Structures are given as C-alpha cells and as structure tokens.
Amino acid sequence: MSDAPRIHPTAAIDPGARLGEGVSIGAFAVVGADVEIGDGCQVGPHCSFAGPTRIGPGNRFISHVAVGGEPQDKKFAGERTELVIGERNVFREFVTLNRGTAGGGGVTRIGDDNWLLAYSHVAHDCIVGDHCVFSNNTTLAGHVTVGDWVIISGFAGAHQFCRIGDHAFLGMGALVNGDVPPFTMVGGNSLGRPRGINSEGLKRRGFDAERIAAIKRAYRTLYVAGLPLAEARQQLATQAESSADVRHLLDFIDGGERPLLR
Structure with missing residues (x-):
C-alpha cells in the first residue's frame, strides 16, 4: 500500500x-x-x-x-x-x-x-x-489556557485570559470568568462556581486515596473555610510541604492574571 x-x-x-x-x-x-x-x-x-x-x-x-x-x-x-x-x-x-x-x-x-x-x-x-x-x-x-486532562461539558465556556487547571471539570452550561484551579469541579448552568473536586476523574487517572484526601483538604481550605485568599494561601503552603499536588495547586494560584474563581 x-x-x-x-x-x-x-x-x-x-x-x-x-x-x-x-x-x-x-x-x-x-x-x-x-x-x-x-x-x-x-x-x-x-x-x-x-x-x-x-x-x-x-x-x-x-x-x-x-x-x-x-x-x-x-x-x-x-x-x-x-x-x-x-x-x-x-x-x-x-x-x-x-x-x-x-x-x-x-x-x-x-x-x-x-x-x-x-x-x-x-x-x-x-x-x-x-x-x-x-x-x-x-x-x-x-x-485562554487549558491544562491537561480537563473535561468541559456541553455549552460551557471561558472568558478571555482565564486559565483552567489540570484535571478540572466544567459542568454543562458553566461559564467561567475567573481562573479554575486544578482538580476543581465547576457547577453548570450560567455563571459557574466551584462545587468540590473532580474525585471521580482523579480515581480514573490513578490517584490513590491519600492524594485525593490531600486535594480535598486543600479545597476545603480554599473554598469552605471562609478564609481570605491570603490566609488560605498561607495554610496551603504548609499543606504543600507534604503534597506535590497541593504544591501544584498553590503554584497555579500564584501564577494568574485574572481573579481566582471563588
């Protein structure tokens, strides 16, 4: 042939x-x-x-x-x-x-x-x-910058200059106007907001329970604890000492031009 x-x-x-x-x-x-x-x-x-x-x-x-x-x-x-x-x-x-x-x-x-x-x-x-x-x-x-292993559902989109981190998931119809951290799941329908971490996707890609637990702890620090971003960042820096994934998350937070989606 x-x-x-x-x-x-x-x-x-x-x-x-x-x-x-x-x-x-x-x-x-x-x-x-x-x-x-x-x-x-x-x-x-x-x-x-x-x-x-x-x-x-x-x-x-x-x-x-x-x-x-x-x-x-x-x-x-x-x-x-x-x-x-x-x-x-x-x-x-x-x-x-x-x-x-x-x-x-x-x-x-x-x-x-x-x-x-x-x-x-x-x-x-x-x-x-x-x-x-x-x-x-x-x-x-x-x-727009999109990392690796990102899934974006139907009719979703990103504002100019936004970043979407590795392993993130955007739900159907989610419109994001800020940076989406790695591992984060964004809820669909109109203006997207963080709704937890992409646990199922991480499992499928071989993340073990310990890694996922560290990412969940970092997510709670960033989004659930009600901390100002500067204070949350300080706590993440401590967590990053024992987790390369949290270090990756922290480096993403520090590297953006647009506000973090919160």
Missing part, C-alpha cells in the same frame, strides 16, 4: 501546502498555502485549512472543520501568526480553530490526544494541553 497522500478529486490543495505520508483528504476539502499536515492525518469532507498552520501526525478532522482561520480580533492586521496542533487529536463536525495574534504571542497551540466535539471553538492565542475533552459547543475566548 502506498504511503502517498490520498486526495479526493474534488479537494483543492495549494501547491504551497505540505502533506505527510498516508494523509487522506476528503471531498471538497480546501488546504491553503503554508499548511503542514503530518503523517497519517485524516481530513473529512468540506474541511478547510488556512496557514500558517502546523499539524502533527495522527489527527482526525471529521467534517466541516475550519482550521487556522484569522483571529476574530479587530486589532489583527494581517501579521504572520500560527496555529500549532500536536498529535492524535480528534476534531468533530464544525469545530473552529483560530490562529494567534501578535499581541498574544502569535500562536494558538493545541497539544496531544484531545477530543473536540461538534461546534467547539478555540479562539486566538489559546493554549490547550493534552488529554482534554471539549463537549459540544465548548467555547474558549481569546488567550
């Missing part, structure tokens, strides 16, 4: 595009100049790719996915910016992925092994980690 790209006769491929070995391009797909699609990627019908865009191996674009479009930012003036996608991601129907802006670092970046379900939107200058699931109609505004 040949490793040459398999291109449907109705697809339009710019001469400046680069296709890896074993790539398949479906009917009526459009691949523009300065687009690189890695080995083994599968592009379904009616997908469109604009550059500069770099896509790693093993990704699947199911149908009508719009990849590498100009950022939806009035300050964008046509400067060279990029979209960079890692490996083995799945992009379902009508997902939209925008390039970065010069003012936001110039790159929108998506990691490895993510699932972005129908109508999800990743705006300019977002950074998405690995092993995330974005359910239908997930929406990230510009400059």
Whole structure:
C-alpha cells in the first residue's frame, strides 16, 4: 500500500501546502498555502485549512472543520501568526480553530490526544494541553489556557485570559470568568462556581486515596473555610510541604492574571 497522500478529486490543495505520508483528504476539502499536515492525518469532507498552520501526525478532522482561520480580533492586521496542533487529536463536525495574534504571542497551540466535539471553538492565542475533552459547543475566548486532562461539558465556556487547571471539570452550561484551579469541579448552568473536586476523574487517572484526601483538604481550605485568599494561601503552603499536588495547586494560584474563581 502506498504511503502517498490520498486526495479526493474534488479537494483543492495549494501547491504551497505540505502533506505527510498516508494523509487522506476528503471531498471538497480546501488546504491553503503554508499548511503542514503530518503523517497519517485524516481530513473529512468540506474541511478547510488556512496557514500558517502546523499539524502533527495522527489527527482526525471529521467534517466541516475550519482550521487556522484569522483571529476574530479587530486589532489583527494581517501579521504572520500560527496555529500549532500536536498529535492524535480528534476534531468533530464544525469545530473552529483560530490562529494567534501578535499581541498574544502569535500562536494558538493545541497539544496531544484531545477530543473536540461538534461546534467547539478555540479562539486566538489559546493554549490547550493534552488529554482534554471539549463537549459540544465548548467555547474558549481569546488567550485562554487549558491544562491537561480537563473535561468541559456541553455549552460551557471561558472568558478571555482565564486559565483552567489540570484535571478540572466544567459542568454543562458553566461559564467561567475567573481562573479554575486544578482538580476543581465547576457547577453548570450560567455563571459557574466551584462545587468540590473532580474525585471521580482523579480515581480514573490513578490517584490513590491519600492524594485525593490531600486535594480535598486543600479545597476545603480554599473554598469552605471562609478564609481570605491570603490566609488560605498561607495554610496551603504548609499543606504543600507534604503534597506535590497541593504544591501544584498553590503554584497555579500564584501564577494568574485574572481573579481566582471563588
């Protein structure tokens, strides 16, 4: 079997595009100049790719996915910016992925092994980690950072410049306007608020009872004890001496520009 790209006769491929070995391009797909699609990627019908865009191996674009479009930012003036996608991601129907802006670092970046379900939107200058699931109609505004193993339920979204920490879970319809700490579960329906830790997700990923107990204790310090953030942070610093997970939580709290979701 040949490793040459398999291109449907109705697809339009710019001469400046680069296709890896074993790539398949479906009917009526459009691949523009300065687009690189890695080995083994599968592009379904009616997908469109604009550059500069770099896509790693093993990704699947199911149908009508719009990849590498100009950022939806009035300050964008046509400067060279990029979209960079890692490996083995799945992009379902009508997902939209925008390039970065010069003012936001110039790159929108998506990691490895993510699932972005129908109508999800990743705006300019977002950074998405690995092993995330974005359910239908997930929406990230510009400059949002999402960690690893994050699950975002349907019709949920994040305000620009927010961060969502590793192993967080956003419920259906949750709209967050502040930073979501690692391990935190955010309740759905309109303005999201913390509702405990993502215990079930942590168990599935191999966290033992001792680690989960330490994370629960840290959550209670931050959200249940009624402490001012500065005082809660002092107690977390003590807890972090015996827990790398609490240290990770504390480092997240100290590293943000937007207020912590509380």
